Amino acid sequence: MLFNEPSPLETRVLTRRFGLPNSASIDTYLATEGYQAFLKAAKMTPEEIIAEVKASNLRGRGGAGFPTGMKWGFVPRNSPKPKYIVVNGDESEPGTCKDRVLIENDPHQLIEGVLIAGLSVDAHAGYIYIRGEYRYLIEVMEKALAEAYEKGWLGKNIQGTGFDFDLYAHTGAGAYECGEESALLESLEGKRGIPRIRPPFPAVAGAFQCPTILNNVETFCAVPAILRDGGAAFAALGIPKSGGTKMTCLTGHINKPGVYELRLGFPVKQMIEEVGGGIRNGKKLKAFIPGGSSCPVLTAAELEGATMDYDSMASRKTMLGSGGVIIMDEDTCMVKAAVRIMRFYAHESCGWCIPCREGTTWLKKILTRFHDGQGTRTDINLIGDIAKNMLGRTFCPLGDAAAMPTISIVEKFRHEFEDHLNGKPCPYEHSGSMVTV
């Protein structure tokens, strides 16, 4: 299933098979250059594969944006331990819905990307960790895996290359925290999904304490194109330091919400107006979240000249993140937005460390009360203060993910909080109470 009609402004690399009949089947895949990149890579040395990935300027698409080739290079290939490839398909960041379409519409592209990663570090087994709520994708993935085994693209001596690889689909149990790589590994190993102390990083001690490549679904999906067309060609699609395309999820108050594959460096304004068909009901933009709800929000003014890439967003003190764009129009109550975001994080905090466990719920309670008209003037500073006390002090990035949007909303939309105190509850939108669920 696809969310939207493709846009002519898209650069379709990862999504090139989307819309083809039976795009998820191995026959369609093989008929459209499928698995050719793997065969090419099988003739290359691991160093050459990693060099090609480095040349592509591919950066982790899960949100952190760490250079992929460098990450693969950290894996000690000579380690006597087995190596693993783990796919992070625990896509849970609010506003993000790209991995599901990649898996649903072209699962073999993911399998091929994993196989190439396996070649690069001499790994012979991998796991695709799929978000618990994406249960239907398990069937899609398992069907694709069965096809690949049947046609000899997985298993022993793949296509006579002498390379063995086994790949398993594994489902999470519904925890956002398991999108954090070390918590994902804990969950994969059958333990409670709490993050690990890092270092050591997964490249050295990952799944079952063995060297592991762990990347986002979209990252692996970009790999076949990089090997097929060359790293330089992929890099050239984007801008320097941000190679290739990015699956961008347009959500919120926009006319044509959906998942679009845009080259990195795509102008934000053009993305909203032309790709997304403009803001709903001709309204004006109030706030913009570039990459999932954990990114600090930007105001319309801050978006002047912004482009969708890592550096442009970093220069505006936010992040490209996972590409989950959330558009909020002028009718949005930013206090309510803050409540909604914090409700999510309070629900998803794993409970391991004090600041995240206690801070998210405290913030949720204050924000909910505030939005319901029971706020006080001291609450505004308190909200910012609690969020700052969490920032940078939690065990894993979840606490930061909760703190950053909150701090940015309080700082940039403080007047809306004050309006709540001065006027009626929620002057912007009478949507009733947001009593916690």
Next chain:
Amino acid sequence: MAALINLTIDGRAVRVPPQTLVIDAAKTVGIEIPAFCYYEGLSLAAACRMCLVEVEKMPKLQTACTLPVAEGMVVRTGTPTVAQARKSMLELLLTNRYGAGESRYSEEKVHTPEKQFSPVVFFDAPRCILCFRCVRVCNEGLGVGALGVVNRGVVSEIAPNAGDHLECDECGACIDICPVGALTSGTYRYQTRPWEMTHTGTICTHCGDGCKTTLGTRNDQIIRGNNRDRSGINGEFLCIKGRYAFDFYDHPERLQSPLLRVNGKLEEVSWATALAAVAQKFTRTLADGGGFGVIGSNHTTNEENFYLQKFAREVLKTNHIDHHRTGDIVTLLDALSGKTSKLATVSDLYERKAILVLGADLALEHPMLSYQIRANYRHHQAHVYVVTAQAVREDKYAVASVRGRDYESLHDKLKAEPELVILFDDTYQGDDLRKLVDFAESLAIPVKFICLLDYANSRGALDMGLTPELLPGYVPSGQPGMHAAEMIAASLDVLWVVGANPLRPNLSRDREGAVPRKAGFLVVQDMFLTETARQADVVLPAASAYEKNGTVTNTSGEVQRLTRAIHTMGAKPDLEIMGFLAREMGAASALGPWIPETVFAEIRRTVRGYEIPMPVMATGGAVQTAPVNGRIPVEHRPALVQSDHNGLFASGTLGRYSKVLNSVLENPLSR
């Protein structure tokens, strides 16, 4: 040893070994970094975030509990940023816990009612700061894994993995390690304040491991057992017996008055009457040339055992003296003579590179030794080998587990080890044991042995010569005497039983039934009216180990001091009872004063292996005895050596009278 690392903490130069954590490095120069969840020896949690410190060149605050030192590192622990971070952590922590009179938190608190996890473990969630120490100590320290976490986020809660109750050893380590009193002891909670008690460090009187337990007492009542000072050979370990099972001492059936059989019935009499009756009978039987039998105990002190055998041999002129032997230490000592193998101490189990467990289910029968071996594996990756009839807890991390007795199949692997400690139970005795010692010698590596024995002073009873064939120090007596079973079967004129229950049907767990007595006159010194005491002519109420001074020797031959913690009205230490009897009989001068210290001085003078340094003993330490250096020419009789194989919740007579042990018995044991 690798070169030391130089770093600076709060402007002070620190030199520590590589891999030291900043939190520990700071301690070496007297800087304490506060932490709730950090606990030395357990996995790192970094959950409480209290130990955040500033480190130069690192943008964020770092947790000192997870940060290894690095050359040239500059750490600051007291800057305004650090202080603010700490304060904010505490503020966040207190939002949903008890406490904080003044707070910026004005929302409703998460509250759940108190729960009982087991007969001895209670949990009060609003106190819990979720440091996960309990979960970690249960998982890692004990290998039990009875505790876990349910829910997530702010409603995360510590909970038994079995659902509503703990399926565990009931050791109470989770309570001891809890920094906030969220986990509390079912027997101690709300009884007293710690500072209202007197704390007496003494040795647990249940199994042969010899753990130190610190008894908290008030008004001659023991209120708590724990090991907060960790000064014993058990370190931080205590099992349910050491922590809770002191409670037999005030069981309603505890004897507090001497009993004399009058017209076929036992009646309460005064000490003077009872002692006179026994002394007269002893004196008359001596004069008539009658036969005496003496059965001693493996719970009583070395001093008492020494005094008893001296009493028997010198005053009663008999060599019919014995006790219940639970392991074949005699053959081991004999077999080791002239060999390179030695006896191991408890600390060897934590320090040596390889351990071989033969026969015993250590986690149930010798929980402290099991804990030490596990800690050795956790901290030093020791190689553990198991040869047992059934699956045991050590299997989980053992290099090799063999079911049965075929330890010889491990020969090649063991030979490749740099050193080895072998523990064996009573199923290895006589020729089997000699074969085992030869096997150890054939490995050509340093080997040390622990002969597993059941009770608090099983080893001391043998060392002190409570056997017909051996005098103190394993000197052959040279005269044949009756063994315990023979004494019970024989029609002796007098049978004197001190702290033992030989008329209990062998290894029977039910309280009913008893072996009928044959002796003409039966004197029993005990705490309870046991199967034996019920048939006695005179019963003399004895003090427990917690009510007397003295020394005991554990299964690895380490001598430790008992210190009296309480008095129980009516009961007297066995040594005192024996002394009074000697005085009544006019034999006191021959036996010497019945003062534990004086008797111990005589033991040090006369018993081989007990020439141990007093300062260590006096300060509550443990000293291993080196009892023999030469052959022990006595015949081994297998029927005499039999372990009771008491599990975690059983401990012979004492265990039967412990409320706590009985209360947890229905809980199935987990491995």
